[in-house]
Amino acid sequence: MAVVAMYDYDWPSRSAAEFYGDDQLVHVWWNGNVFFVSAQTFRFPKAMPFGALVNDVLKGFFTADPDFVPESLDGAKWKIDGVAVTPDLDASLEANGVGHKSLVEFSL
């Protein structure tokens, strides 16, 4: 629906992909663990391999939860924007279908 205004109201997004160059925002959500109060937003290169996300970022990040066992991520079930996937760890985020502000979700 259009915004009711006294002129033709059209303004761009303040979070558009173009602001992030070769990177993009990615939300990572540990579904089922509310110790992290919400999904987390990161800025990652589009070309970053999915395996690097898992092994170099998330296995460290989630150790803020004292019960987290990093290796458990190797058996995680993944979804990208709500669709169950088996990510290709060697392929880039982009090639795995992760877009700007995509939701990368896992459960253990």
Next chain:
Amino acid sequence: MTVPAQKPARKLSMKQRYTALTHDLDWTPTYVTEEQIFPYTGFEGIKVHDWSKWEDPFRLTVEAYNKYQAEKDRRLYAVLDGFAQSQGQLGLTEARYMNAMKIFIQGIPIHEYDAHRMFSNCARYLNGPGARFAALCQSMDELRHAQTEIHTLSHYNKYFDGMHDWHKWSDRVWYLSVPKSFFEDAMTAGPFEWLIAIGFSFEYLLTNLLFVPFMSGAAFNGDLPTMTFGFSAQSDESRHMTLGLEAIKFMLEQDEANLPIVQGWLDKWFWRGYRLIALVAGMMDYMLPKRVMSWKEAFELYFEEQMMNGLFKDLEYYGIKPPRDVQWAIDEKEILSHQVYWVLYQYSHAAAFQTTIPNEEDQKWLMEAYPDTWPVFKAAVWDKAQRVMDSGGRYFNPGLPQLCTVCQIPMGFTEPGNPLQQCQRQSVYEGERYDFCSDGCQSIFDNEPVKYRQSWLPVHQIFQGNCGGPTLPDVAAWYGLQPGDGAEYLGSPDNLNWLAWHGQAVKEA
């Protein structure tokens, strides 16, 4: 020549005096059109046939207004002086109570000022003299509230952290984008939507949920200045409530075509306001050393009983239905404060208030107030946070949260009926994805995507490089935070000072 004896002027009644000094000062323009003088009341689609039907039950004049307000100011400032001279801050329940007031000064006075600006605009640009005069009074009230809140809390700035740069923080810090975006959303709407957003939804529907907890909280925790400010503002608030109610009734009575527009605004602004005062829920249940009532009790009394069973029964006559997402809010009453405080707890290292794990006494109260949900949250998060403390750490979230595009709160709210299942909603507009915490925020976006895609979301702005740099110290420096403003309460300068002040007092006794 004799001058005929003049009859002494008859004294005007209050009502005549009010009419003479307000409505009678209005005139009908002859050399310009009404649309030229009042250009902003047409575009929203609200049809008004007769502005003289605007009822102003208060019948104040500027003279009377100034007299009342000056008297209230005198009383307030006398209390502030007495409190300062008697070192009243030493009589608070505990220094951690101040965290509620830090959020208050950071999040409220600047938007009282925004409200002052918008009601000034209404005082100039509404067509009817009665409506303009009511808006003028409210505009002056809002300015006075901004000033008196700042003066009231300025005393504490001498003794506690987290208050020194509230003005800058209001513009920059992540959680303060929640009230900022709310008021800017309302200010950039037209005047009728503003009246429904602030005059009706905020000042009428939700005001008791905002005001009563803060002011009774102050009374219960030894904060005489804030309590006195509250009393000083209370009579203004009742005038604002009346203006809000009159605004909605006036629009509905003027033309039945106004109903769907007003209902749409009501649906939107109920949810916007309800999400905003979620911060109050967290404050009430977790930040007051002595509690007044729980969020759940306040919601049941001030919203479910007074609004759902009272106000909306009256508005049925006009065809108004309760706000669209009201059931979601009712379903959340048992869990809202737990979730909000959990957000504040894990991000308070990047904030200008402090948090701490509820102590034994707090937990006992929480168990009594929330027998069904407290044990669930305790097991899910607090026991673990305690273990981290026991091993010498302190749990802070090491990253940045996903934010709701509309309310801008970290997306920690859960699906109705499932307190441990975080809620995720997405919409795609012109190829870009947007995230929401709830059906309420999502439908607000879907109705006006071009407005909300401009949201200045703090997390996205940090990642764009607009907030001082990529690291937490960079951002904290850009925010203007100093050591001691945020993080854990226990062991903080506020906590240690408090202990020292009272240790000193004990020694002298």
